[in-house]
Amino acid sequence: MTKNLVNTQLSAADSYTEHRSVSRGKELSVGFVVSGTFSGTVTFQLRYAGDSNWLDVHTVDSEASQGILDVVGPADVRAGFKSGEYTSGTANVVLAVED
Numbered sequence: 001m002t003k004n005l006v007n008t009q010l011s012a013a014d015s016y017t018e019h020r021s022v023s024r025g026k027e028l029s030v031g032f033v034v035s036g037t038f039s040g041t042v043t044f045q046l047r048y049a050g051d052s053n054w055l056d057v058h059t060v061d062s063e064a065s066q067g068i069l070d071v072v073g074p075a076d077v078r079a080g081f082k083s084g085e086y087t088s089g090t091a092n093v094v095l096a097v098e099d
Contacts, residue, residue: 004097010042011090016080019047020097022073030069030077031096034060038089043082049074063091 008017022028034042041061045054058069071077079093 006093006095008093009036009090010079010081010086010093011038013040013081013086014083015086016045016078017093017095019076019078020095022071022075022077022097026073028071028073028098030071031094032067032069032079033094034065034079034091035063036090036092037063038091039087040081040089040091041085042079042091042093043085044069044077044079046071047076047078054078 004020006017006020010017022030032044041059043056044058046057047054069077077095077097079095081091
């Protein structure tokens with residue numbers, strides 16, 4: 001299996017990684033790593049097919065955090081600083097979705 005990676009530096013409110021998609025009918029683990037020096041909360045979000053709304057599923061407010069989100073597709077996943085949840089610095093966010 002290959003990994004569909006996104007690696008983004010976030011340093012502002014209302015800024016997000018590009019989304020990555022999980023295919024229809026698949027249950028996958030989405031790995032993530034958050035590093036850097038920042039003050040704020042990085043929120044991981046899902047958007048299911050046919051829905052325009054992003055749902056909050058996990059938050060990270062410390063540097064050097066890593067983990068796995070279990071996602072059932074079809075869905076898109078992204079991470080970022082929501083409005084009012086960024087103070088300073090830069091968060092380096094990596095998402096890895098297995099294809």
